[in-house]
Amino acid sequence: xxxxxxxxxxxxxxxxxxxxxxxxxxxxxxxxxxxxxxxxxxxxxxxxxxxxxxxxxxxxxxxxxxxxxxxxxxxxxxxxxxxxxxxxxxxxxxxxxxxxxxxxxxxxxxxxxxxx
Amino acid sequence: xxxxxxxxxxxxxxxxxxxxxxxxxxxxxxxxxxxxxxxxxxxxxxxxxxxxxxxxxxxxxxxxxxxxxxxxxxxxxxxxxxxxxxxxxxxxxxxxxxxxxxxxxxxxxxxxxxxxxxxxxxxxxxxxxxxxxxxxxxxxxxxxxxxxxxxxxxxxxxxxxxxxxxxxxxxxxxxxxxxxxxxxxxxxxxxxxxxxxxxxxxxxxxxxxxxxxxxxxxxxxx
Ligand SMILES: [Zn+2]
Numbered sequence: 001x002x003x004x005x006x007x008x009x010x011x012x013x014x015x016x017x018x019x020x021x022x023x024x025x026x027x028x029x030x031x032x033x034x035x036x037x038x039x040x041x042x043x044x045x046x047x048x049x050x051x052x053x054x055x056x057x058x059x060x061x062x063x064x065x066x067x068x069x070x071x072x073x074x075x076x077x078x079x080x081x082x083x084x085x086x087x088x089x090x091x092x093x094x095x096x097x098x099x100x101x102x103x104x105x106x107x108x109x110x111x112x113x114x115x116x
Numbered sequence: 117x118x119x120x121x122x123x124x125x126x127x128x129x130x131x132x133x134x135x136x137x138x139x140x141x142x143x144x145x146x147x148x149x150x151x152x153x154x155x156x157x158x159x160x161x162x163x164x165x166x167x168x169x170x171x172x173x174x175x176x177x178x179x180x181x182x183x184x185x186x187x188x189x190x191x192x193x194x195x196x197x198x199x200x201x202x203x204x205x206x207x208x209x210x211x212x213x214x215x216x217x218x219x220x221x222x223x224x225x226x227x228x229x230x231x232x233x234x235x236x237x238x239x240x241x242x243x244x245x246x247x248x249x250x251x252x253x254x255x256x257x258x259x260x261x262x263x264x265x266x267x268x269x270x271x272x273x274x275x276x277x278x279x280x281x282x283x284x285x286x287x288x289x290x291x292x293x294x295x296x297x298x299x300x301x302x303x304x305x306x307x308x309x310x311x312x313x314x315x316x317x318x319x320x321x322x323x324x325x326x327x328x329x330x331x332x333x334x335x336x337x338x
Pocket of ligand 1: 128129131132240243
């Protein structure tokens, strides 16, 4: 993965607009957070292979970490804390937020075919 | 070694055996006892991807699968089974189907010892669900045929609730193998190895400070 370049990522997001695509969206602070620090409130969620069709998609922010929003016909997909991206051989757009200590905090991924 | 000895290890994540069990496994295989390792997921949802990232959410399972195969090779395990459940979802699977599948392996290989987590004291929901399924599988057997169950526990209250572990094994004779097995899970352990090298004791978890000592609680059915 490489640090997000807004223009580049924006162009790729637009390739996924107005057609059925598959979404992986995730936030996490780790299953062990509350084990190591009992005052820590651990929360997270993920959705894998949701079939969506967005009419408008934008990645934005003055500097990293960035935010992204995908406007659906009757709703939204939103993520913040995005720092890195990659386009895979299979044409999947992977956008992620990595904390300074190297832990994944958020992932927003689009694929023309279902994720494995 | 008695002729029929066979060890079955059941864990949900590729590195669950690394710190607390890899020495025990290596000692068994070193005596010629076959070890079957069933790993339920590929740890697909691991968070440690680096910054700059060395892996993505999609490449991580492939990396961890390779690491697990390397670790198995280090420990001389020649029966490694990856069952393809997804990380963080084991507790949502049908528990009866899962324990029936584990019972199937027990009936197939007839293990004399099973190693898994201790239900209630193993912190991660996948650990708990795996442990419950293994216990249920063994419980479904006639009492006289049940293999010994050695469980790993590490919740903050495990000593308080379970007392001292009753199986304590000095694995210093295979410590090099153990360190190689830990290193094989590089995506998960590289930072720990670095902390050990720097002798940064604040960063090194207790389990590594007592790397030559592995401990288990023998599960007792009611
Ligand atoms: Zn685990």
